[in-house]
Amino acid sequence: MSRTLREIESLDQFDAAIAETDHLAGWLVQSVDLRARSGVLARVNPAGAFFLGCTLTDRAQLSLIRRGAHVFPRLDNVPFNAYRATLYSGADLYDARHYADTLDARVYRWMQDRLPHPGLPDTLAMTLHDHAITDALDEVHLDHHRVVGIMGGHKLRRDEPGFAAAAELAAGLAEQGAVILTGGGPGAMEAANLGARFAGCRDQLHDAVARLAPVPSFTPDIDAWVSSALAVLADCPRAIDVVSIGIPTWHYGHEPPNAFASHIAKYFRNALREDEILNRCRAGIVCLPGAAGTIQEIFQATTANYYALDTQPVVPMVLVGRAYWTETFPAWQLLSALGAGRRMGDVIHLVDDITEVPALLHHRN
Known part of the structure; x- marks a missing residue:
């Protein structure tokens, strides 16, 4: 049986949606900081929901997994958000006074350091990022x-x-x-x-x-x-x-x-x-x-x-x-x-x- 998918990309969207239901099947919650919503998450049925790169307490993350949610944690040691929910702006990429310190330059250096043969975790991070950008x-x-x-x-x-x-x-x-x-x-x-x-x-x-x-x-x-x-x-x-x-x-x-x-x-x-x-x-x-x-x-x-x-x-x-x-x-x-x-x-x-x-x-x- 098909189910409706619901994308949640901000804390405001999460709060509005959670007020309507306590069953999260079909939810895709992307890059939202939910550390302050651990109590709410403990009271709902998360089975069938996807949490992509969300910030969670360790206890909340373990609880979600045990109750049937699919939790994709943030990736360590990468200078970008592989589950980014929105497109970039100039201010996002140029987030420092000097170009060498900006997000754009940091990501480029990270990629160059891994060429010509990036490891599997690196290619996974890049692929997830590009998928998120296409979605955005x-x-x-x-x-x-x-x-x-x-x-x-x-x-x-x-x-x-x-x-x-x-x-x-x-x-x-x-x-x-x-x-x-x-x-x-x-x-x-x-x-x-x-x-x-x-x-x-x-x-x-x-x-x-x-x-x-x-x-x-x-x-x-x-x-x-x-x-x-x-x-x-x-x-x-x-x-x-x-x-x-x-x-x-x-x-x-x-x-x-x-x-x-x-x-x-x-x-x-x-x-x-x-x-x-x-x-x-x-x-x-x-x-x-x-x-x-x-x-x-x-x-x-x-x-x-x-x-x-x-x-x-x-x-x-x-x-x-x-x-x-x-x-x-x-x-x-x-x-x-x-x-x-x-x-x-x-x-x-x-x-x-x-x-x-x-x-x-x-x-x-």
Whole structure:
């Protein structure tokens, strides 16, 4: 017999739910500090409930297990919460003044110390973390929104015209109701998340780009790059209103995540991260100039379009930079050859003018 699952991700949710029942079968309680609720837990029937990374007294934990609950304890010796209930924010990852002391840097060092052959406890911790991040990303309910992915290189400098152009594009799309999703890193990705955050506030966006320009790259000084972003974000008039997504990875941990995405889904596994990026961009993908990572995304997305059944939609894709995508990295020739005679051929585009992009994403199939 099936049972309803109920996710509990905060102490307030736990208190509200426990007031309604004394049978916890089907509950998934995730990363909640329940040490002050030991008495309540002793009075209910916990059989069939799951406690994932919750903080419990030793006595309460033993009691729950004996009475039929499934208790997954927090993992020792890892600098992250493997059962995290929510996505990250910039403040979560940049939780210290100096980058070397931040959560983002600590996790990257932990991972690097275990390569190339992490032990089973390490891979388990990373897998549990990435599973929790996917679950948290699902809870943003992106399937209810028009999600546009903006891909591009991490080397785009804040003081280059392309940075401001990418920010303007993202702002315009967000003002039309799109949720902007990026790979969550610096360069073009930062520009897109920045633009989305300042949607509807173009004067402030122009000012933000100008304020960021004196620190054009995360090299050689990550601290200056991060602090300038956090200063701009603190003055964003709509910082809590606009949803934009960044999906970076510690696989490329030398590239710090940008702080402008309102929701950051940071993964250990890059393959999983790429799959999540592309599967969620159902309203279109914009590819600004980039190198291997961007090219990987172009053709991974193309594979899904190429093999789409007649009953399945194909996702519009716009490559920006005619000379770049036909000469520097001639992806367009192969892409257009693959699309010839197929439905995907009608939704792939190559442009020089970035202002043409929004209209090309409105293809219906």
